[in-house]
Amino acid sequence: MVEVLALVEARLRSALGEPDARAAVTFLGTDRIEVLRFVDGDVVRYATLGMSAHPMADPTAALADPVKGPRAELVLSVRAGLADTDKALRPLAVLAASPQVEGVIVAPGASLDVGEPLWPGTSFSSVLVAEPGGLVEDLDLDEPMDPVHFLPLLPMTANEAAWKRVHGGQELQERWLAHGTDLRDPLRRSVTLN
Template sequence: MADVLPLVEARLRTALGEPDARAAVTFLGTDRIEVLRFQDDSREGAVVRYATLGMSAQPMSDPTATIADPVAGPRAELVLSVRSGLADTDKVLRPLAVLAASPQVEGVIVAPGASLDVGGPLWPGAPFTSVLVAEPGGLVEDLELDAPLDPVRFLPLLPMTPNEAAWKRVHGAQALQERWLTQGTDLRDPSRKSVPLD
């Protein structure tokens, strides 16, 4: 069976350009996870994007299954976009790798609408300790693989403040995203305040 990761990296390069930095993290008992950084200066206000590479090497399996299927199951990588130069966001590499390793370590399936908590600030001084997994398909298109493999989905991550994460647990992901939209929240601002939740 062909290695999925070279195809995933090629798709990331096609969508985001050449990475200007990459870091690798290996956790005990897991495959190596890389995080690639892409600088996008093409639009007004430079944006830096961080994409994981390695999460999709294995399919995510149902935590209730007694044996993990080595072939079938959803595959994904994570993509985080923030405005560059406003915070020390490069320190997000390790937290992102931890999130990407969570399907192997904790047996979870990462899907749109899920909250992922990193247990501390995403980067030094960040007001965010968790992320909301958004719907794929906007920035990087799904990567179709040969049957019977599921496609690789590139899941955008939206940073959440602790208040937003608590509100989302009660009201749901859709309600939080609508609140962000109606308030005109800049979700790429690395130092933004929590959206009003009254």
């Protein structure tokens, strides 16, 4: 576990630079989850560290495999200085702990909801999990372990989350693209959904 997390942190540093802050959260019955903050010009990136320590297990499986199974970390990118986005550290840790706490597999296309605003003054309480491989490349681990995917998180308003449940994540992403939505804007409003 420690070796995997050391490799994950090294991959994050090589892709995003040196973190300028980190916070750790431990939930009852779970391993420690850290959130690292990276500043790149006018963009702040928050990356979890700890979610990939163990593979995510199928909640219907009788026994969880301690070696094989999907592994991931979460990455959120927002514009700096527009909102108090550092308050997103705890909600991100909650999302990263969800495979251990709730027995879910976090994968592209999934919606994750924290039930409260991601940071003060925002209408975002959920995120859409996007495809990995763009910002931070997958990290291959020794066989038989699965690679670690770095999954981008796209904040959604309540209306967008409801629309996504009906139409799907791909349709929502296409709507954002068609309207030129700045998904890094921590103060943005919901995209037009009619």
